[in-house]
Amino acid sequence: MTAASAPPSARPRRPARSLAGPLALVAFAAITWWASSEEFGLGFDIPRLLTNLTRGAGILAEFWPPDFSVLPRTVGPMLETIQMAIIASLIGCLAALPIAFLASRVTSPNFATYLVDRSVLSVVRALPDVLYALIFVAALGIGPLPGILALILFNIAVVAKLLSETVDGVDAGPIEAARATGANRLLTVRWAVLPQVLPNYVAYSLYAFELNIRASAVLGIVGAGGIGNLINEFRRFFQYDALMVVVLEILVLVIIVEWISIWIRRRLV
Amino acid sequence: MIRFTNASVVYPGGVHALKNVTLEIPDGQMMVIVGLSGAGKSTLIRAINGLVPLSDGDITIDDVSVRKAGPKKLREIRSKIGMIFQTFNLVNRTTVLNNVLMGRLHGAGTMRSVLGWYKAEDVEIAMQALERVGIVEKAYVRASNLSGGQQQRVGIARALAQQPKIILADEPVASLDPPTSHVVMRDLQRINRELNMTTIINLHFLDLAKVYGERIIGMRAGELVYDGTGAQADENVFRDIYGRSLTADDVMGEAAAAG
Amino acid sequence: MTARGTSRPARPSQRTKHIATALVVLAVAWAVLTVDVRIERLPRLPGQLANIFSEMFLRPSPEWEYFGRAFGYMMESVQIAWLGTIIGAFLSLPLAFFGAKNITSPLVSNIIRQLLNAIRAIPEILVAVVVFIPMVGLGAYPGMLAIGVHSVGTLGKLAAEVIEGINPGPVEAARAAGGNPLQIQRWGVLPQVLPEIVAFWLYRFEINIRASAILGAVGAGGVGEALVQSLVYRRYERAGMLIIVIIVVTILIDTASGWLRRRIIEGGDRPSKASVSEQPELAELREESV
Numbered sequence: 061m062t063a064a065s066a067p068p069s070a071r072p073r074r075p076a077r078s079l080a081g082p083l084a085l086v087a088f089a090a091i092t093w094w095a096s097s098e099e100f101g102l103g104f105d106i107p108r109l110l111t112n113l114t115r116g117a118g119i120l121a122e123f124w125p126p127d128f129s130v131l132p133r134t135v136g137p138m139l140e141t142i143q144m145a146i147i148a149s150l151i152g153c154l155a156a157l158p159i160a161f162l163a164s165r166v167t168s169p170n171f172a173t174y175l176v177d178r179s180v181l182s183v184v185r186a187l188p189d190v191l192y193a194l195i196f197v198a199a200l201g202i203g204p205l206p207g208i209l210a211l212i213l214f215n216i217a218v219v220a221k222l223l224s225e226t227v228d229g230v231d232a233g234p235i236e237a238a239r240a241t242g243a244n245r246l247l248t249v250r251w252a253v254l255p256q257v258l259p260n261y262v263a264y265s266l267y268a269f270e271l272n273i274r275a276s277a278v279l280g281i282v283g284a285g286g287i288g289n290l291i292n293e294f295r296r297f298f299q300y301d302a303l304m305v306v307v308l309e310i311l312v313l314v315i316i317v318e319w320i321s322i323w324i325r326r327r328l329v
Numbered sequence: 330m331i332r333f334t335n336a337s338v339v340y341p342g343g344v345h346a347l348k349n350v351t352l353e354i355p356d357g358q359m360m361v362i363v364g365l366s367g368a369g370k371s372t373l374i375r376a377i378n379g380l381v382p383l384s385d386g387d388i389t390i391d392d393v394s395v396r397k398a399g400p401k402k403l404r405e406i407r408s409k410i411g412m413i414f415q416t417f418n419l420v421n422r423t424t425v426l427n428n429v430l431m432g433r434l435h436g437a438g439t440m441r442s443v444l445g446w447y448k449a450e451d452v453e454i455a456m457q458a459l460e461r462v463g464i465v466e467k468a469y470v471r472a473s474n475l476s477g478g479q480q481q482r483v484g485i486a487r488a489l490a491q492q493p494k495i496i497l498a499d500e501p502v503a504s505l506d507p508p509t510s511h512v513v514m515r516d517l518q519r520i521n522r523e524l525n526m527t528t529i530i531n532l533h534f535l536d537l538a539k540v541y542g543e544r545i546i547g548m549r550a551g552e553l554v555y556d557g558t559g560a561q562a563d564e565n566v567f568r569d570i571y572g573r574s575l576t577a578d579d580v581m582g583e584a585a586a587a588g
Numbered sequence: 589m590t591a592r593g594t595s596r597p598a599r600p601s602q603r604t605k606h607i608a609t610a611l612v613v614l615a616v617a618w619a620v621l622t623v624d625v626r627i628e629r630l631p632r633l634p635g636q637l638a639n640i641f642s643e644m645f646l647r648p649s650p651e652w653e654y655f656g657r658a659f660g661y662m663m664e665s666v667q668i669a670w671l672g673t674i675i676g677a678f679l680s681l682p683l684a685f686f687g688a689k690n691i692t693s694p695l696v697s698n699i700i701r702q703l704l705n706a707i708r709a710i711p712e713i714l715v716a717v718v719v720f721i722p723m724v725g726l727g728a729y730p731g732m733l734a735i736g737v738h739s740v741g742t743l744g745k746l747a748a749e750v751i752e753g754i755n756p757g758p759v760e761a762a763r764a765a766g767g768n769p770l771q772i773q774r775w776g777v778l779p780q781v782l783p784e785i786v787a788f789w790l791y792r793f794e795i796n797i798r799a800s801a802i803l804g805a806v807g808a809g810g811v812g813e814a815l816v817q818s819l820v821y822r823r824y825e826r827a828g829m830l831i832i833v834i835i836v837v838t839i840l841i842d843t844a845s846g847w848l849r850r851r852i853i854e855g856g857d858r859p860s861k862a863s864v865s866e867q868p869e870l871a872e873l874r875e876e877s878v
Contacts, residue, residue, distance in 0.1 A: 071456055075469050092674065095667035102667055102728045102809075109729075116723025123718075139622075146619035186838040187831065190713075190802040190812070194819050199636035205625045209633075274711045281713065282805055282816070295717060303718055307710065314709035327608050378764055408766030418757035422779045431775055435766035442767075443774045484761075491765055 119300070126308060127301035134290060138309055140204055141286035144279075145272040148208045152215025152272075153265040159216060160223035166235070167227055167249050181221050189214040189275050193284040204285030211272050211279070218271065219264045226260045227253060266321040273317050277310045330355050331377060331495065331527065335386035338372050338551075346372040348551040349386065356494075357525040359518065361532050361542030361559075365571055368548040370531040374497050377529070378410045379403050390495070408435035411488025415500035417480040421473035425464070425483050428472050429455040432490030458489035462516055478509035485516060496520070498530040502537070507581050510534075514541050534581040535567050644828030654826055658814070658833040664728060665810030666837065668803070669796035672732045676739025676796075677789045683740065684747030684785075685773070691751060701748065708741030712799045716808050731808030735796050746788045747781070754780045787849040794845050797838055 095101045161167040163181055168174035192213050196206030234252035243251070280288020287306060294303040331354040338347040347369050354360055362370045375381040376388055379395050388395045390406060398406055411432065419428045433451040434442050441447055447455075459465040462482040467475060472483065481501060488496055498517060502510035518541055521528040532538045538545055539559045547555030547570030555562070555570050568574055686692050687700035712734045719737075720730030759776035767775065804812020811830055818826040 070466070071460075072466050072468050091670060095670045102664070102671065102732065112724045112729065116720075119722045120719070122722075140624065143619040143623040146616055147623060150616055182839060182842075183835055186798075186835045186842070188798045188802040188812075190805055191815065191831070191834075194805070194816065195637075195640060196633075198819055198822075199633060199640060200629050203626060204623060205627070205629060208623075208625070274709075278711050278713045281717070291714075291717065298722075300718075300722065307714060307718055310711075310714065311706060311709050315705065318705075318709075324608055324612075327604050380760065380764060404766040404768060406766075407764055410764070412761070412764035414757065414761065416757050418761035420758045420775060420779045422783070427775075431762060431767070432765050434762065434768075434771045434775065439768060439770055442771050487761070487765070497764075 122298075122300040123304045125301065126304035127299070128305055130294075130299075130302040130305055134287065134306055134309060137280070137287040137290050138313070141276045141280070142273070142313070144204050144208050144211060144276040144286055145269060148211030148215055148276070149265065149269040149272050151208075152212040153219055153261075153268060155212070156216045156219035156223060157261070160220040160227060161249055161253070163220055163224035164227035166230060166232075167245075167253055169245065178224070181217050181224075184213060184217040185221060190279065190282055193279045194282050197283045202283035202285070207276060207279040207284030207286060210284060211275060214275070215268045215272060219261075219268050222264045222267075223257065223261055226257050230256045263325060266325060270314070270317055270321055273314060277313070330391060332389045332392075333386070334388070336376060336383055336388050337385035338369075338376060338381055339384040346381075346551050347376065347383075350551075350553050351386075352546070352553065352556075354527060354529065356527055357521070359521045359528045359530070359541070359543040360546060361530050361538045361544070362546045362548060363532055363535060363538050363567070363570060364548035366533070369551040370533075370548050371499055372551075373548065374499050374529060374531055377495070377497060378407050378412065404435060408491055409493050410495045410497060411491045411493035413481070413484045413488055413496065413498040413501045415503045417477075417484045417504075419472040419480055419483055419487075421471070423472060424469050425459070425472055425475070425486075426452075426455060426468045428483055429458055429486045429490050432458070432487045435491070454492065455486070455490045458486040459483075461489060461520070462486045476509075477505050478512060481505060481509075481513050482516065485513070485520070489520065493526065495527045495529070498528070500531050500533065503533065510537065510581065517541075534579065535562075535575070536580040536582070538562070640824055643824035644831065647825050647828075650825055650829070654829050655833070658811070658826070658829045661804075661811040661814045661830065662801075662833045662837050665800040665804065665812070666797060666841070668728050668731045668800040668808075668810050669735060669793060672735025672800065673739055673789060673793040673796050675732070675736030676743050676792065679736070680740045680743035680747060681785070683744045684751060687744060687748035688751035690754070690756070691773075691777070697748070701745065704741050704744040704748070706741075707737065708745060710738065712738040713802055713806060716803050717806050721806070721808065726807040726809075728809030731800055731803040731810060734803065734808065735799055738799075739792050739796065743785075743788060743792055747785045750781045750784045750788075751777060783852045787852050790845045790849050790852075794838075794842050797841060801834055801838075 093101075096105065097103070159177065159181075162169075162173050163177040165171075165174055168177070189210050192210035193207055196209045200206050200209075230253055234256065235248055238248040238252040276286045278286075278288055280286040280290070281292055283289070287310070291303065291306055294300075294306065331352075333350045333352040336347055336350045337345070339345050350369075350373065362373060364370050372381055376383055377390070377395070379398065383396045387397075390410075393402075393406065395403070395406060420431070427445070430437075430442075430447055430451065433447060433454065437447055437451050456465060456468065459468055462485050464479060464482045464486065467479065467483075472480065475483065481504075484501075496517070501517070502513050505513060514537060517528055517530065520526060530541075532542075539562055542559040542562075545555065545557060545559055545562050546553060547566070549570055549572055555566060557566070564575065567579070571579070683700060683704065687697050687704060689697040691697070692700075715737055716730050716734030720733045724730050724733070754777060758780070759772060762772040762776040800808075800810050801812050801815075804810040804814065805816045807813060811834060815827060815830050815834075818824070818830060
């Protein structure tokens with residue numbers, strides 16, 4: 061039907077502007093105002109920010125050049141950081157496997173387990189890993205052990221949640237086939253579900269490892285082992301140039317871990 | 330008038346996509362280009378509005394060189410050339426009207442077009458373009474909610490909104506079913522006749538080419554190998570252009586002469 | 589007719605896989621054997637945790653007014669996260685455009701991406717501790733700035749990837765119609781990428797709430813500071829209340845933000861992009877060219 065053969069249509073009226081856009085903008089502005097106002101919020105405005113920054117810029121000079129003489133002192137704690145991350149990732153990722161299966165409606169034995177598991181995971185994820193570190197330090201004293209435990213906990217929560225969501229989306233076909241052969245739930249999971257989610261599982265585990273490296277570098281600040289302790293010390297004595305060395309080390313470590321993780325993912329999957 | 334003078338295009342990989350093409354296209358002509366994939370049809374069409382730069386030779390439009398045009402001049406040239414794409418190239422997330430208004434980008438000024446506050450006259454031009462293709466009632470509908478044929482008509486409207494002197498169409502019906510393809514081709518034909526707009530169309534369905542092509546150009550391996558009327562082009566001609574015997578894929582079939 | 593003569597295929601070589609696994613096992617073994625952990629303390633753990641837990645949540649007559657203060661602290665953390673995310677979003681958007689290889693040249697975009705990677709690699713808490721607290725002192729400011737700066741890294745990377753993944757069609761159409769570069773970005777690129785990018789901003793906000801809660805541990809304001817104080821001085825009951833407030837507020841914000849993100853993405857095109865915004869962590873996992 062071309063315009064030549066049909067009568068010309070009337071032009072449509074402009075539809076009423078949907079409220080969603082302007083409403084969102086208003087909400088955004090309101091929240092920002094609330095967050096930055098003097099009375100309710102942080103008392104933030106650009107001029108003050110700039111004056112603060114320019115005044116503080118001088119301090120930045122104290123960071124450079126980095127004081128590499130402290131390098132030997134940092135080796136031990138950095139290694140501890142790496143150890144913590146490795147152990148926590150291992151235990152955490154292994155433990156996350158069954159927990160993830162219990163948290164997915166596809167593989168969970170009954171609704172109650174699924175619900176409880178899912179909720180617990182949400183709650184655990186809602187809290188920062190530093191909090192767990194603090195609690196474990198309170199329970200066990202300082203050292204790498206509380207750090208490892210905290211990382212394990214957070215690790216499980218992250219990987220289990222991601223994995224359970226993946227399991228939710230698996231192809232039901234192989235599961236049906238397994239059941240048809242008379243396999244019980246455990247075997248079904250092992251042979252029909254696990255192979256489907258294995259690549260994702262590896263990816264999530266590597267991701268968790270990267271997170272753990274970053275986190276463990278930091279947990280020491282609250283006493284849970286690793287390089288964080290040394291950071292506190294340097295801070296206390298205003299040894300900013302030494303601090304810079306630590307920062308550079310962490311930077312290098314994180315980047316290397318990312319490379320390794322990408323390499324492994326490419327080979328293994 | 331569009332004039333090709335020894336126009337050549339060599340892509341960075343070394344592919345010689347256009348070899349020494351010399352051609353004259355008078356105003357108001359409806360020209361169809363046929364040829365196998367990779368024969369240079371797309372390259373030829375995109376060389377006209379500079380989307381693909383020439384490696385050698387020149388193309389002039391009303392004696393203005395495309396190759397020598399600087400960025401600003403090139404934009405000006407493009408604003409007078411409307412282009413229609415095989416995959417429609419609409420902005421899916423926004424309304425039909427906004428898509429057609431993209432044809433007014435050059436005329437509307439940066440400030441207005443970035444904010445979307447087009448002048449009433451620009452909106453009027455866009456509406457008229459939609460009316461001309463018979464789809465104005467969908468003006469405020471999201472582009473992705475339309476059928477393929479409707480989307481292509483929006484594409485045509487967008488080109489018309491530029492108030493161009495030339496229309497380029499790169500395989501405009503390759504993604505459409507036969508009945509819709511005829512509708513679109515008839516629209517293009519009508520626009521060519523009513524508005525006296527030079528229309529250059531890439532087609533790979535030979536039966537369509539015969540029906541709608543006032544003039545047919547055959548490309549093979551980057552070279553111009555045929556130049557004649559639709560009436561003169563028969564199976565042998567096409568076989569020469571293709572360099573092989575014709576297959577069912579080369580014709581659209583289904584009431585090809587339903588025009 | 590029987591099929592004869594097809595010999596069984598040899599088992600494909602899994603050498604690289606074996607080597608990779610061996611390396612991983614070695615690394616793990618080293619870590620386990622050399623870590624200096626007083627594992628004898630471990631048995632104490634359940635008892636200790638039970639103690640702490642009961643002191644936190646099972647007190648007979650809790651200090652109810654503290655809830656108000658706890659809420660106030662949490663709100664401060666939310667504000668820090670909000671403003672920090674805004675700073676991060678603002679700064680990251682132009683950087684993302686420059687970091688996308690289909691917008692700028694491969695060289696420029698690579699440099700920008702490496703810069704973004706470097707920023708991402710440093711945890712916020714470190715940025716706060718090392719850079720901003722010395723610069724502007726303790727309090728909410730350095731926390732907000734640290735979150736902002738770190739967010740630029742992730743948001744920039746994610747946005748650049750979204751931009752690199754667009755359909756080039758509308759961009760070509762805008763060029764062909766004679767649009768200038770700004771118009772091309774506005775009508776060819778932006779409509780395709782904005783919903784996903786905004787969804788990432790919201791997701792980042794969710795994460796930053798957790799980050800700002802932590803930052804308090806180093807004196808950068810918010811609920812973290814109160815938490816550390818209460819744990820150090822063994823006022824576990826207060827810690828318990830703070831924890832409850834943190835959980836409730838975080839989950840509420842997560843839910844609201846998740847709903848909003850889904851609405852925004854659904855307002856866009858249908859294809860599987862929706863699953864990316866549901867699991868934004870996956871976006872972080874996508875391989876990048878290193």
